[in-house]
Amino acid sequence: KKAEEKIPLKLLEDLSSTLCVLIGNSVLIGNINTWIHRLENILAWQQQLLNLQITQVIFGLTLCDLPLQMQNNILHRFSDAWDIINLGRVTPTMHVLAEDPHLWKRLCKYHFAEKMVMIVSETGHVDWKLMFFALQKSYPKREQYADTLHFCRHCSILFWKVRHPCTANDPDNCLIPVSPQHFIDLFRF
Numbered sequence: 001k002k003a004e005e006k007i008p009l010k011l012l013e014d015l016s017s018t019l020c021v022l023i024g025n026s027v028l029i030g031n032i033n034t035w036i037h038r039l040e041n042i043l044a045w046q047q048q049l050l051n052l053q054i055t056q057v058i059f060g061l062t063l064c065d066l067p068l069q070m071q072n073n074i075l076h077r078f079s080d081a082w083d084i085i086n087l088g089r090v091t092p093t094m095h096v097l098a099e100d101p102h103l104w105k106r107l108c109k110y111h112f113a114e115k116m117v118m119i120v121s122e123t124g125h126v127d128w129k130l131m132f133f134a135l136q137k138s139y140p141k142r143e144q145y146a147d148t149l150h151f152c153r154h155c156s157i158l159f160w161k162v163r164h165p166c167t168a169n170d171p172d173n174c175l176i177p178v179s180p181q182h183f184i185d186l187f188r189f
Contacts, residue, residue, distance in 0.1 A: 009049050016042045031155045037165040064091050072097050081107060081132055104128035111141045149178040158183075 019039050022028050028035050063071065075097050078084050084107075088098025097103075105128040112135040151158050152175060154168035168174045 009046065012042055012046045012049065016046065030157050031165075031167070033165040033167060034155070034157060034159065064093065068093070068097070072100070075100075076103055076106065079107070079110060081136070099129070101126075101128045104132050108132050108135060111135070112139055149180075149183055151176045151178055 016039060019035070019042065023032070023035055023039065063074075066074075071094065075084060075087065075094075078087070084098050084103065088095040105126075108128055108131055111132075149158055149160060152166055152168075152171070154171070154174040155166055158178065166174060
């Protein structure tokens with residue numbers, strides 16, 4: 001079991017030593033500051049692994065064992081309606097939380113803020129879940145990505161926008177966001 005715990009640390013050590021050799025031999029393509037930044041990240045990960053202490057793992061706990069407020073908070077982090085609906089099928093409590101009008105109102109505002117059309121029932125009440133699916137039929141949902149690619153005009157590199165070590169005086173003015181479709185289009189002839 002101890003050998004299994006050391007596998008991630010060994011992988012990071014191998015990665016950092018290989019990267020050091022490649023940097024030393026000037027084999028890598030791109031800005032040297034970017035590669036040094038990546039090496040610093042790897043070294044930071046190694047330190048985090050060394051400092052990591054896992055005490056006792058409690059088995060048998062499930063999502064439903066969390067307090068209702070935490071379960072609700074988790075549901076409010078989803079941006080996909082079908083994920084919310086499917087999670088609502090897990091337990092009756094999750095179903096009640098997944099039907100929360102505030103949750104569906106937030107989804108409507110997130111995906112369709114500028115296109116919102118009120119769908120009002122006979123009682124004057126807005127059914128936000130119904131509105132979400134009605135708007136989804138008429139308008140595309142907002143594209144959402146965990147992180148987007150960017151192109152730096154100064155460094156001439158493509159990177160994930162996570163602390164790009166650009167040497168420009170004003171690096172934010174050098175960045176051009178690259179959508180997934182635009183990235184795919186780069187490879188079309």
